[in-house]
Amino acid sequence: MQSATIPQNVIDQTITTISEKFPDEAARIEKGVRHSASLWRDRDGDVNQFSSFCVENFIGEEESLDLFFEKVSRNLEILNGHFNQISLELLEPLHLRYGEVTPIDEVFGGFSPGAHLDEDLYSSKIAFRITLNFPYYSLSEKEELGKDWSRKQWAYARLGDFFTSRVPAELKQEVSRVGSNSDVYISAYNIYAGQLEDNEGKKPFPEDMVLLSHWNLRDELKANYPLGIQGLHKQKMIYEVMKRIIDQTIPREVIDSDEYVWNPFSNRVTKGGQVVTIEREPDTRYKQIVDNFKALKAIDKYTPLDTYIKRKFEGEMEIAQPEVETLFVKFLESDVLKEVGLLISERLKRPLEPFDIWYDGFKSRSTINEDVLTAKTRNRYPNTETFDKDLPVLLTQLGFSNEKANWIGERVSVDPARGSGHAWGAAMKGQQSHLRTRIPESGMDYKGYNIAIHEFGHNVEQTISLYDMDYYTLNGVPNTAFTEALAFIFQKRDLQLLGIETNNPRQEALQTLDVLWSTYEIMGVSLLDMRVWKWLYKHPDATPGELKQATIRLAQDIWNNYYAPVYGMKDEPILAIYSHMISYPLYLSAYAYGNIIEFQLEQHLKDNDFASEVQRIYKQGRLTPNEWMQEAVGSSLDVEPMLLSAEEALKEM
Known part of the structure; x- marks a missing residue:
């Protein structure tokens, strides 16, 4: 961490001065002043200005602190919500199936509109007003003290988590740019399974099958377990593809292309029946x-x-x-x-x-031919609109009341994904959570449906943990594992939601x-x-x-x-x-x-009752x-x- 510019004696004197005025707040004063000092830079003012700022802006009265917290929470929700919406929309050409991805789409996708927000809040001293009055608690402190905290105290502590570091905007932009490039790379890593050939010259996969790595490769491998020896042969072929991707011996021109026939066992590539030489992927992964x-x-x-x-x-x-x-x-x-x-x-x-x-x-579905399941999902969900319309119905099947099911369904939008699909949560009340799912022109296949139900679990968590939260700073879950848990729980019930019951x-x-x-x-x-x-x-x-x-x-x-x-x-x-x-x-x-x-x-x-417990549990927040x-x-x-x-x-x- 960058060294602070405030000398220790100035920090100590500032703490003493404020503590004399508010002796009952000594612990909060010390944490707030020390944390603020660690974030203060020369451009924010000299040591005297730092001390004066702390003395003038520390809030010692409970009623005033509550009001300050309410105002800050409202404004942070506005800022986070709108920057989230801007990023969501800028990334649509990369995330959604809307025409060709052009270089300018990738540039905008890598642009972080909120990269300067933190620095602007520090420069305006808004961030310092927050760090001074709502100090940062370390993980060990939260675990030790949190057992006795009220909901409001937890909300106060989470506000202290908003400003723990001061990262230059250009570094945040670079993280966003590089991350977007990686996302584009992966979302286009399609393997045309219909063009895979074995050592006997046979093509075991459907001609139009396209599998995104690694998700669809894995899911197609799973789908072949009920097919016996024939399925085992296809599974071994998929594994050869995976190993070629891992060690980067995969011919680069067979990635996201159906122009070539490729034997992943021998790594031979042909075009029009003629063997062609193609360079391997140059460790791009x-x-x-x-x-x-x-x-x-x-x-x-x-x-x-x-x-x-x-x-x-x-x-x-x-x-x-x-x-x-x-x-x-x-x-x-x-x-x-x-x-x-x-x-x-x-x-x-x-x-x-x-x-x-x-x-x-x-799994229950392991004994069911996936073609049967796909026929069912394609008939029910030919496009994103039909899946979107069905969201409240799915929730009522899980025990949610009609009112709550419709309420959640109205706050989730289904979009056509370019990649395998994902869930993107809202960051302020009034916004939608987005369920991105990949639906071919032939309709939603079972693999896509299974993933979509997983993502819907995320959306349900995102909606409950934002809209049903008592304090904005507590919105969400402790970490992403907790939203993954609900996504898994939903995904496990995919057959039930198709009306297929098992009595094993x-x-x-x-x-x-x-x-x-x-x-x-x-x-x-x-x-x-x-x-x-x-x-x-x-x-x-x-x-x-x-x-x-x-x-x-x-x-x-x-x-x-x-x-x-x-x-x-x-x-x-x-x-x-x-x-x-x-x-x-x-x-x-x-x-x-x-x-x-x-x-x-x-x-x-x-x-316990599924729907009511899911709502109770995911209202706990962070x-x-x-x-x-x-x-x-x-x-x-x-x-x-x-x-x-x-x-x-x-x-x-």
């Missing part, structure tokens, strides 16, 4: 990670959490990174995973393959094993994500090629330690395929935590993760409940 690393590392010296790793975990997730890694390793070392692996192998009637990290056979007496056991196995997969991927970033901080000048080799080696090491004992083979790189590593730096741990939270929430929801869980289900975050339930489920199976 890893250049995106390097670019993001450099842009985010440049911010380090301007923040109290002096690495992006700390900012992501201690700051954003409010769980320290070593604690996250310890929890994940504890799970990955559990013996119950070997037993589940044996069960899956028995069910498949073959040894496990690396891509069985995505085994989908515990072992349904609960199957669901437990399903969550366990998907958690196993995503924890390994998350561990890789963290270790890649640790490696980058140790090798800040690494080239994309060097990062590629390190990523593959780290992926193989994690595989050998935690997956080889279950799968029976070593040195597999599959954990490195996730696109989130490219365009959502250090996001993957949110999915792993989302699974843990989902499991604990599901255990609670099965004995408490710390453990405090949120205690209020939601009466226990802290832990993997033990899932592991113990899995042992019981295995006995039942």
Whole structure:
């Protein structure tokens, strides 16, 4: 963090002067003055001006402080809301299926309209009025003190989180530009599956099938489990595609193109029946990670959490990174995973393959031909308008009242996505949350429907945790894992929402094993994500090629330690395929935590009314993760409940 310009003796004297006037506020005065001093720069005024500012602007009367808080909350909502709307609309050409993406679209997509906002608020002294009166509490302080805080005290503490660092606007712009470039790169990483050829010259996939990496590749792999040997052949072909993407031996001209026939086993490319020579992709995948690393590392010296790793975990997730890694390793070392692996192998009637990290056979839909499901979804949702219109109906099927279902549905808009789809929340009351989903001209296929229901879960959380919140500064959830949890909970009910009911007496056991196995997969991927970033901080000048080799080696090491004992083979790189590593730096741990939270929430929801409990729980807002869980289900975050339930489920199976 940049060194402060205010001498210690000036800080101490300022604290003493204010404390003499408001002796009952001594603790708040000290925190507020010290934090403000850490953010003050020479351009804000000299030391005497700093001291005078603090003495004149500290608010010691409760009634005046309340009024100040209300005014600031209102204005921050206005600013955040409108800047959010500007970004949303500027990114539409990149995120939505509206014609060709041009270079100017990419430039505007990488532009951050709010990059100068923080600095403007500091320059105008608005930010300092807030830091002085609503000081910043560290994660450890929140965890220690928060247990006894009222809702208002939590709201006050969250206002203190708005101004914890002072990052130059040009660095924020660079982060936005690089992030947008990565997003564009990933959203166009389509593999034309209909042009994939095996060693016998056969094309096993439908001619018009296009699969976005990695999401659709993974989902198509899942869809082939019911097809036996034929499905296994296609799964092996998809895995070869994945490995070519990971090691960047994929011919660059087959990406997002249907001009060539490609054999991913031999890497042979033909056009019009003639073999052609095409250069491999030049480590572009890893250049995106390097670019993001450099842009985010440049911010380090301007923040109290002096690495992006700390900012992501201690700051954003409010769980320290070593604690996250310890929890994940504890799970990955559990013996119950070997037993589940044996069960899956028995069910498949073959040894496990690396891509069985995505085994989908515990789900109700695993016994249903996906073509049947796709026929149903295409008939029901030929376009985004029909899906949009059906949102209230979906909610009533989950037990929401007609009034609440319509109320939420009116605050969510469905848009045609260019990529796999995502949810974009509102940042002020009066705005819509947006559900972006990919619907082909032939109508919504089952894969798209399954993802859309996941994103709808996000939208429901985004709407409840904004509109039903008692204080604006508490809006949202503790971190993204908590919104992922509700998205998983919705996604799990996709067949129910299609009107397909299952009456399997072992349904609960199957669901437990399903969550366990998907958690196993995503924890390994998350561990890789963290270790890649640790490696980058140790090798800040690494080239994309060097990062590629390190990523593959780290992926193989994690595989050998935690997956080889279950799968029976070593040195597999599959954990490195996730696109989130490219365009959502250090996001993957949110999915792993989302699974843990989902499991604990599901255990609670099965004995309570679904709709009313979802509304109660997601009205809590931005408490710390453990405090949120205690209020939601009466226990802290832990993997033990899932592991113990899995042992019981295995006995039942």
